[in-house]
Amino acid sequence: MPTPPQFFSPTPVSPNVSVYHLHTADIVRLLRASRCHRHGWTGRGIRIAMTDTGFARHPFFNANGFNIQRVSTPSISNPEIDTSGHGTGESANALSIAPDCEFFGVKHDDYSVEALETAIAQNPQIITNSWGWDIDSKSMQQLKLDNVNLYNEIKDIEQTISDAIDDGICVIFAGGNGQLAFPGSMPSVVSVGGTSVAQDGGLKASSYASSFVSSLYPNRAVPDFCGIVGEFGFSSPLEGHIMLPVPNGSKLEGENMPSSESKKGWGIFSGTSAAAPQVAGIVALMLSVNPHLTPDEIKAILSATAVDVTTGTTAHRETADNGNDLATGSGLVDAYSACLQVQQTLATC
Template identity: 45%
Template sequence: MTTMTERREDTVYFEAALRPDTGASMFAESSASQSADLDELKPAPGLAVRTANALQAKGFTVRHIGTFSISGEGPRSLWESTFHTHVEVRQAELEGRPPDVTATAGAQVPYLAHVSSEPFTMPQDLEPFIERAYPQPPPRFFASPIPPRVSYHHLRVPDDIALLLRSHPVHDRGVTGRGVLVAMPDTGFYRHPFYDHHGYNYNATLAPDATRVQHDEHGHGTAEAANIFASARDVDFVGVKMGANATLAFKAAADLSPAVMTNSWGYHLPGLDTLPNFLRPLELAVIEAVRERGITVCFSAGNGHVAFPGMMPDVISVGGVFVDETQVNGDFRLEASDYASSFDSLIYAGRHVPDVCGLVGKAPRALYIMLPVEPGDEIDSSLAGPGYPAKDGTAPDDGWSVISGTSAASPQVAGVCALLMQAQPGLSPDQVKSILKASARDVSEGKSAMGQVAGDGYDGPTGAGLVNAEAAFRLARSARPRGRHTYPPGR
């Protein structure tokens, strides 16, 4: 039987960009995010299906037909012979630790990438259909029903997260996220007893290129999903297990028509002032989800990374705030997390990251929130053992790990978004973002992973500050919806 590693070393997972009917290009120098009209980038009616048929006729497997691109895969030899090019095996690290932290290697996955010095030729019979095609690298993940006890300061789900984000008063008003669909593409979603013990509506499905829906070999998705329920305990949750192509997983999740999407992953793009072409299909998929489908989309800002899509103006970019045990004037002391990203995007002029923050631990490893994982998976085994802060003090097969990062912050904030959607159906994504920013708690101490220093009011490391569910709820009740309902269809 072929293993997943062997399959990744012999299979190209790609996005084929459909040729727009207008003659415009998604690869033009100006970003698609700066275009007010996506219609100019759409292909002619029927072109996507004809393109899929043409790719299948050549022997490729088509996994998804999207508005702007087709997700597919095929053997390495077929890719190289079709496009008269060569690809090579590279290794990617899944764990989203800060890029300047030297540590033992986390989970490594192989993938096939284009050799930059090699030519790439579009076949004549595909030229009318496909503008360009790119292999897709894997993204970084910015990462018993009763958890074990450890000796150092940490938070526990759901109660500690709900307390610090001030979700409890909203729950007490009967607003718990009920009836709001939240989707999350990630590494997988193991049916941990924690979710059944709390009676959460926790569901999992597969992206078209993923397998083994009941397992989460890495553990990231299973863990971070718990943060959503801490903020909004009655949401309808669906996790989409990601295969090799993150763009495909995002499109599959958007096709479920959720009200909210949360994404704890991305790509590190330091020093770039133009988006790499292989990410253009993902950029357009995100824009379509927000602007045309009315989905509120949250992305992690990164753990010292210059993260995309977390830098996109259309998304809610979520950074990190650390809350310690110290109380000042009857409240806990807040400070910017030195593990979380903050930066001004060079790709999207005028865009600062983050917008708002969730709860994130501190460097070097942000071991902060006790979260459920599949027993013995990558996270469970790699962090186990004594020696905090390098290790989390749990057993290697107990199904619990202490982690955080902006991977935890994004689903926390997504849960608060779900509360707002229940309180005021029809809020647009930009209204939700504005409400979160206007109601956030100011954070005036600490610095981010990039060294930006917090101060009074809106600042570099935390944006508007730590999300405040209670204040956001009060503000949302008075907002006037703009007519686009982002509730899922009634059951």
């Protein structure tokens, strides 16, 4: 008789590993979302949709009581299957910051417009996306000449996103991990870059995150501001990334972890893929204060209240400096300052 294998169940609590990393609780604290929670700003009644690789069930989500709905698109019927682990893990960033939000995980495959339209159909106030194309190195006209099929697809996506924003949905995109990323370069989206946090608490521009001036949209600088992202490197383990829950057997299980802890349903990773849902969670907190904020108002408040990042160099070799810069935009988002400004603005209306 064959010997039955052991199936490793994910643990609700992350394993203890020696490499310097952050937990979702650290992200909540560092972005000052915990102060928002004490005011009762937790995202209750706010709907966040996220398009990604899938959204597996994991004990971490159950232990925290998160409200998650996993949504199929017309061409995908298994949103709970996530062989990558990317969607499952990165969703924990948004959910930890806005623990009482209504979260809709839309599984995304090759059909981006379909995924976005499915997300829009959930009637969210926020859509967060950690994907794109590394194509913003040429003008829209040149792209059309070089690849008309890709150009047509890009224009369809552009229109879908623009329509969502016109309808009052805050659409967030990762700015990229060294890519010249579209749709993160669209002027109307919230484009999120990366700031890393050292062990002593110091902030610097992440060497993993993109920073560039768009060719598709002249004068558009990416990013607008940043979430928390680890550092890039050619040796393992990489430092400053986030311990996130993933399905057993997924590609990201055990990422940046010693082999003795690699089969417990966790991985250590981040990128602007983590930063975008972090910002989505903060937007949900802001909408807890005033649900009538427009996408433009949200972006302006997040920019005005961000913490300036003055050191560090990005993946595109842009160096952070005093004030708004190409490396980090306005700086690292600050949930509490943003919510206080929303509250103050509401009081003067």
